[in-house]
Amino acid sequence: xxYRTIFxxxxxxxxxxxxxxxxxxxxxxxxxxxxxxxxxxVLKWSSEEIAIPYTNPIDKKIHNYYPDFYxxxxxxxxxxKKVVAEVKPQKEYQMALLLQEKKLEVPDQKSxxxxxxxxxxxxxxxxx
Numbered sequence: 746x747x748y749r750t751i752f753x754x755x756x757x758x759x760x761x762x763x764x765x766x767x768x769x770x771x772x773x774x775x776x777x778x779x780x781x782x783x784x785x786x787v788l789k790w791s792s793e794e795i796a797i798p799y800t801n802p803i804d805k806k807i808h809n810y811y812p813d814f815y816x817x818x819x820x821x822x823x824x825x826k827k828v829v830a831e832v833k834p835q836k837e838y839q840m841a842l843l844l845q846e847k848k849l850e851v852p853d854q855k856s857x858x859x860x861x862x863x864x865x866x867x868x869x870x871x872x873x
Contacts, residue, residue, distance in 0.1 A: 747770065748772060749768065750769050750775065751765075751767060751768055751769075752768070754778070754782045756783075759789055760782075760789075761791040762791045762792070762794035769792075771834075773832045774792070774813060777813070777814055777830065778792060781814070784818070786820075787816050787817070788817045789816065790817070792813060793811040793814075794811075794815065795811065795812065795815050796809040796810070797809065797810045798810075812829045812831055814828075814830040816828050816830070
């Protein structure tokens with residue numbers, strides 16, 4: 746059974762979005778929610794609230810990609826760092842890297858679609 750829970754922030758004023766819809770799909774995501782909610786230098790955060798439009802390389806249509814997290818953090822020098830973060834298990838990340846390096850062959854069309862989408866997501870994350 747997959748992990749799924751709703752996160753209730755202690756500091757809802759820091760959350761940029763609907764606080765009743767903060768869904769965690771893993772303990773890692775829950776830990777990031779807790780970090781953003783508790784850390785005094787995190788000024789604002791959200792979970793799957795921002796949309797990044799992209800053209801899907803498979804169907805050539807425009808879709809929206811919703812990163813797991815966005816947060817703004819105040820640095821020690823007073824500047825604000827804006828971060829878009831994706832939370833993935835190491836196994837999925839390594840698989841996408843191998844696919845990008847052409848060291849992984851995908852056996853069927855269904856797997857190809859899933860991995861191509863993830864590969865594309867990684868490319869977007871690097872550009873942001």
